[in-house]
Amino acid sequence: QVQLVESGGGLVQAGGSLRLSCAASRVILNRYTMGWFRQAPGQEREFVAGISWVVGSTFYADSVKGRFTISRNNAKNTVYLQMNNLKPEDTAVYYCAAKQASVVVTTIDYDYWGQGTQVTVSS
Numbered sequence: 001q002v003q004l005v006e007s008g009g010g011l012v013q014a015g016g017s018l019r020l021s022c023a024a025s026r027v028i029l030n031r032y033t034m035g036w037f038r039q040a041p042g043q044e045r046e047f048v049a050g051i052s053w054v055v056g057s058t059f060y061a062d063s064v065k066g067r068f069t070i071s072r073n074n075a076k077n078t079v080y081l082q083m084n085n086l087k088p089e090d091t092a093v094y095y096c097a098a099k100q101a102s103v104v105v106t107t108i109d110y111d112y113w114g115q116g117t118q119v120t121v122s123s
Helices: none
Strands: 004-007 010-013 017-026 032-039 047-051 058-060 069-073 078-083 094-100 117-122
Touching: 004 094, 010 058, 017 032, 017 094, 032 069, 032 078, 047 069, 058 069, 058 094
Parallel strands: 010 117
Antiparallel strands: 004 017, 017 078, 032 047, 032 094, 047 058, 069 078, 094 117
């Protein structure tokens, strides 16, 4: 069983930055594609960013492209989401997820999920 634990959420003003971390319970980063999703109140969970394990290729939702960066540290079993120039519409619970796949998948059918971390951006 894989456990994912997110951290780094909080309250920030518009234009500010946050870095989310996702720690995995065992070595999975060299076999799993990792994704970040978010869910705002009353809305469906949506894909934000993903990174594959094969060559570390990344993919982003259009709404965050150029502002967010996903990365991973295999030695620490950790995936990061650097979020810059945050906007109020980025407010949501952010989830880390893992999928046994060789490419980034943007749908929500991932194998493992974290508990989520709240990100609130004030205007």
